[in-house]
Amino acid sequence: MKLNNLFVLYVFDKTSSKNEVLSLLEKKLKKVFIANSLKQAQSCYRKYSPCIIIVDDSFFDNTMVKFLQEIRQSDIKTAFLVLSNNKTNKYLYELMELYITKYILKPFKKEELLLGLEKSLEVIESRIYSNVNLGRGILFNFQTQSITKEGKVFILNKKESILVNLFIQNSNRVITYEELAYHIWDNECTSAALKSLIRDFRKKTYKTILQNYSGIGYKLNIQN
Template sequence: MELSDLSVLHIMDNQDKDEKLYSLLCKTVSKITSSSTISEAKQQYLKQSPCLIIIESEFENRDIIDFLIEIRKDDIKTAFVVLSNNKNNQFLTELLELYITKYIIKPFDNEILLQALNKCMEIIERRIYSNFKLLNNIFFNFQTQSIIKNNESFVLNKKESLLMNLLIQNQGRVITYEELEYHIWNNECTNAALKSLIRDLRKKTNKNIIKNYSGIGYKLELKSI
């Protein structure tokens, strides 16, 4: 995958188009679509299915945050990059929970943006095109959102897929119960539903692959298997 393969949705938050930025993106990526309103961005997102969303905003309100939350309910693959003058963003914690790839303070050099685009490309490629090894003869395929176990494929349902992506993206740390409820159930989840989801995913992978940390949450445990 190359930078020239990326399709980009550029949300400008009611700002005038930055011609220098737009020119750089046109020369670098496959396709760039610009939107200056959330309504327009929603239409373009559904129409274009971009690989990357670049958000250029001062975050004077939470409209863009709510839009990105809606996207993340079903889409864990699209990368997010933020360009902003806001060094003290009150929504930064929420942005981090939405797994943005880079938060770039304006003004910035072109090289900074190109580095961010390359990082996005690596993440997108890993999420979409590759098999992630969970255990010998057990893999997660990002493109099909399925578990491949002993050469047999098991397609994950929506919640199982979201959980698997979250676990892989957060290797090395415990994902809290609150985070899981937020990303998978939009904060509407029972303990029984969470335990049932974990149990079902363990059946399709390995019983020891997802470790529970009592009172905290769950973590992907590959080294312990």
């Protein structure tokens, strides 16, 4: 895994020197999504599932802290980087509890941000190159994108891989039919194709691993 393979969400407030940071990020990363409000940040996170979230904020209030807390409830894999001109940030302890990778005080040298990105990459790799317990003795391996069930290993195809990663990263909520269609088929999806994919995934795991919410979508339902 390299930096130029990663999707990053850059969230900034009105006091940020956006262009300077954005210029550096766009040179080093595969894709940078930007947001200058909580609503935009929430939308980008749900839509693009970035590997790193960079918050560039003065922390005059706890809006961005709550945003990151909300994500951490179900997502431990995404790395958080914080840029701020606030030297006496009263929310620093709360940020530390969210396992932020680095808190960088502004102004900073570009080397500091690059170091933070490299450290974030290490954190991501250490978190994802491990097995996730899907219940009933079934393990999902991020590195090989495979499922181990009763001693047998099943390598997932591309659509199955996107499916399971979506559910693991959003384990505390229902993923809508529209979201699944967007991420897996780029919106070109029939209900029959979705049902077929779900059915095949259940065969490799177990029938109740995905709970259907009629007219809405599916939710991960891990059972021991």
